[in-house]
Amino acid sequence: MRRPVPRHLRAALPVAVAAALLVSACGGGGKSQDVAEAAPVGDTLSNPQDSTDSTAALVKAVADYLDAQAEKRGKGSPEDAATKALAEAVAKAQADDPLPAAPVAAGKAPVKQSKQQVESLRAANSYEGATSAKANARIAAQKNGVTDVGVTQDAIKMGTVTMHGMALGNVLATPLVNGVKATFASINDRGGVLGRRLSLVDCDDGPGEVSRSKACIKKLVQQDKVFAFLGYSSWASASVHSDLSTYRIPAIGTWAYSQTEWQDSYMFPTHMSMIHEAMANAHWVKNVIKPKTYGLVCLASPEMQLACQQVQKILDESGANLVRKLDVAISETSMSAQILSMRAANPDHIVHYVINPATMVKFMVEAAQQGYYPSKGISGNHLAAEVLGSLFGQHPVGRYWTNTTYKLWGPEFMATMNKYARGNKGLNHHIVQSSYVGALVFEKAAKAVGPNLTRERLMAQLGNGDVYAADATLDQRFSWAPSERYGQNWNNEYGQGREYMYKYTSTNTVSNPDGTPSGFEPDPDQFVIYTNK
Known part of the structure; x- marks a missing residue:
């Protein structure tokens, strides 16, 4: 995997994060299903010691807005307290520490960003700053590494839902699960995610039945206590958006059977949507x-x-x-x-x-x-x-x-499958590739978040405009910025x-x-x- 695009290309962050949340909320609407024993929520995104007061307030507003997403919004109107607080925080952050100007025309000198601006953007959205990294490590240590559901000092438990009961499931669905486990094993062999080893719990929803798929999510979240989903390969993927929102749990590397997977702020597909x-x-x-x-x-x-x-x-x-x-x-x-x-x-x-x-x-x-x-x-x-x-x-x-x-x-993909998933020989397909890339994206994003790994922080990192690239032989890139999720002029270099x-x-x-x-x-x-x- 290549490193995310340099921070100087992120010209409108953290406002971009706020915009992404606003767009996704406006598109979702309605009340999520009531589910008993919903998974607890991790820390908010903010850390006032890491940046200026205005930036910290902005980041906290984004976290509060995430909290409000799962709650009923009056007649679908975005004019609620969380939205107003977010808008005010954006305005305050811009007034106190103006964001870089938009790119200028060719031949003109670009507007130089101040060191404070750069550090504010990094601290708010990429968790890369030295001060932020130390704070993340300190918070994680205070919690003995248990920073969210499914995360301990030395392990991260992930879940997936697969329709093993589909036609040709033995040659299509089984290799998917084997491929994710193989990629996790390769990540673990090179040190895991900052020392945390990855594991996977798979749930079979039969031929992709919606009721069984929803039951799988409930089991994986409430009983198995998974941190996030890696892949979601089921005909039911278009019908579980409210479940992800209710539990506030992200799904990385979904197969994009439905266009709505690209429009769900809790989903991060690693495959072009079927309509595209x-x-x-x-x-x-x-x-x-x-x-x-x-x-x-x-x-x-x-x-x-x-x-x-x-x-x-x-x-x-x-x-x-x-x-x-x-x-x-x-x-x-x-x-x-x-x-x-x-x-x-x-x-x-x-x-x-x-x-x-x-x-x-x-x-x-x-x-x-x-x-x-x-x-x-x-x-x-x-x-x-x-x-x-x-x-x-x-x-x-x-x-x-x-x-x-x-x-x-691709030699890297096939080498990983040949070493860790020998049963996949002759059975690999392009959705196995998609899940493989999804696992590597998760590894990269989780490392960028740092030791204080929470669902909210992971989602903010994935949605902040960074571009995640597969290796050169697979030759594909993904970004879950609003322009890729909701736009009409998708980047011709991205997935x-x-x-x-x-x-x-x-x-x-x-x-x-x-x-x-x-x-x-x-x-x-x-x-x-x-x-x-």
């Missing part, structure tokens, strides 16, 4: 395939329907004509009828957004049995997996493409703005020994694909 994936794929189809007609295969879920709407919007504007749209269930027993329907429509190209690999495996197998394939091939998401060749077979070779958040596969397109070229899709892909090749026409172009 659909946009990027559609632009690639428009730019490279240039079909006159096209078909859609879409999962009958709200998230995938929204994704397919974006595909249709982009391709229709390019002049292509949608001739058939198939809405399919997660548990389709056969795709023969759907294939016959698509054959009758005879599209040049088919785009699929079903996220469930089992459905498209059935489509490919039965298409081969019928001797059918569209003239300009098929493309879609979530099928970058080492096991793909053994499932798809020869029929789609050379005429199938899948988009993925990370480059495949919400760009992905990669791979062509399926061989049934041997198990990674090469050096970590390079086999059976997947970068698309020769447009390898890097973008959400907005």
